[in-house]
Amino acid sequence: MTEFRFEPLARDGAARTGRLHTAHGVVQTPTFMPVGTAATVKAMRPEEVAATGAQIVLGNTYHLMLRPGAERVARLGGLHRFMNWPGPILTDSGGFQVMSLSQLRRMDKDGVTFRSHLDGSEHRLSPARSTEIQHLLDATITMAFDECTPFPAEPEVAASSMRLSMGWAQRSRDAFVARPGYGQFGIVQGSVYPELRLESAAALTAIGFEGYAIGGLAVGEGQERMFAALDVTVPALPDDRPRYLMGVGKPSDLVGSVRRGVDMFDCVLPTRSGRTGQAFTRRGTVNLRNARHQDDQRPLDEECRCPACRSYSRAYLHHLVRSEEVLGLMLLTQHNLTYYQDLMAGLRGAITAGTLDAFAADFEAEQALGDI
Numbered sequence: 001m002t003e004f005r006f007e008p009l010a011r012d013g014a015a016r017t018g019r020l021h022t023a024h025g026v027v028q029t030p031t032f033m034p035v036g037t038a039a040t041v042k043a044m045r046p047e048e049v050a051a052t053g054a055q056i057v058l059g060n061t062y063h064l065m066l067r068p069g070a071e072r073v074a075r076l077g078g079l080h081r082f083m084n085w086p087g088p089i090l091t092d093s094g095g096f097q098v099m100s101l102s103q104l105r106r107m108d109k110d111g112v113t114f115r116s117h118l119d120g121s122e123h124r125l126s127p128a129r130s131t132e133i134q135h136l137l138d139a140t141i142t143m144a145f146d147e148c149t150p151f152p153a154e155p156e157v158a159a160s161s162m163r164l165s166m167g168w169a170q171r172s173r174d175a176f177v178a179r180p181g182y183g184q185f186g187i188v189q190g191s192v193y194p195e196l197r198l199e200s201a202a203a204l205t206a207i208g209f210e211g212y213a214i215g216g217l218a219v220g221e222g223q224e225r226m227f228a229a230l231d232v233t234v235p236a237l238p239d240d241r242p243r244y245l246m247g248v249g250k251p252s253d254l255v256g257s258v259r260r261g262v263d264m265f266d267c268v269l270p271t272r273s274g275r276t277g278q279a280f281t282r283r284g285t286v287n288l289r290n291a292r293h294q295d296d297q298r299p300l301d302e303e304c305r306c307p308a309c310r311s312y313s314r315a316y317l318h319h320l321v322r323s324e325e326v327l328g329l330m331l332l333t334q335h336n337l338t339y340y341q342d343l344m345a346g347l348r349g350a351i352t353a354g355t356l357d358a359f360a361a362d363f364e365a366e367q368a369l370g371d372i
């Protein structure tokens with residue numbers, strides 16, 4: 001039976017490659033997790049998600065508890081069977097989504113009561129219930145129930161929010177049912193305050209988790225303050241456990257965060273912006289709604305292996321986006337996820353070869369070129 005285990009491999013500065021062994025397969029790190037909020041990576045069949053190179057996807061407790069319901073997914077055999085994704089699935093714990101998606105909510109020291117943004121029905125999430133829902137979903141990796149401290153926050157506010165989350169981390173851990181190959185991650189909070197980040201990292205390490213997420217970033221603090229928070233937080237986390245930066249990010253965020261020792265990422269950017277016609281390429285972002293593409297026979301990115309770049313012109317992609325055709329959503333999502341996965345593969349290769357600094361310099365130079 002596979003034990004849940006993170007196996008560090010090569011190192012280059014603070015960066016490292018690794019293999020994450022789970023009950024649902026092995027994940028090569030650093031890794032980017034496509035977001036599959038409602039048990040689907042939007043506009044993509046699972047085979048296509050796998051073809052991009054993705055090995056693990058993210059699901060959301062908040063959305064799935066509201067629809068179709070956690071007990072129903074359990075009755076139907078769990079999330080892997082339900083969405084036909086046999087690989088590892090990490091589910092977020094819901095607190096963050098409640099605060100950003102539902103109205104009419106009441107926070108107390110034990111959890112949050114809220115109304116569904118779908119039909120107004122009342123629901124409650126607590127550390128124990130969130131952990132139980134993720135168990136019902138059969139999530140490979142369960143996230144602790146936390147509060148994502150809004151930004152900006154005064155130090156006292158950030159401190160009490162973080163301490164609430166640390167108490168919830170203990171209750172989440174107490175409710176977690178250990179199984180071979182399954183893991184639970186604690187989530188570091190503390191906003192942009194080094195001493196709070198360190199207090200949070202210490203509290204979670206004392207509880208003991210199979211991995212550690214860094215939450216409360218990418219909330220508007222900007223890349224410089226995000227990197228500064230990583231410089232403080234990453235060294236305070238156990239070296240032999242995966243580090244997961246939640247909600248991040250743009251390609252340059254990924255490169256800078258991998259250099260600072262982050263192993264796992266999730267972000268809606270490649271899928272959500274793909275649906276609006278924004279493509280990520282080696283030479284920066286390309287807005288395919290722009291009329292400059294309407295007669296352009298070239299592929300979006302000559303070097304890209306994805307179906308959009310192999311078989312279609314910019315002119316056609318522009319037409320699909322302008323016409324709001326479904327195929328446009330599909331092709332641009334496939335392209336963006338392929339670009340993100342190839343960037344992660346490039347980072348893994350550079351760490352293994354000890355050439356990460358050169359890789360990062362080339363990446364920044366190419367991005368600065370801009371599309372032609």
Ligand SMILES: CC(C)(C)OC(=O)NCc1c[nH]c2nc(N)[nH]c(=O)c12
Nearest residue numbers: 093096148215216217218219246247
């Ligand atoms: C605004 C965006 C989504 C880009 O980033 C963040 O909010 N970043 C923080 C974040 C994302 N997902 C989380 N889940 C949980 N449990 N806790 C968190 O702090 C976060």
Ligand SMILES: [Zn+2]
Nearest residue numbers: 304306309335
């Ligand atoms: Zn492509």
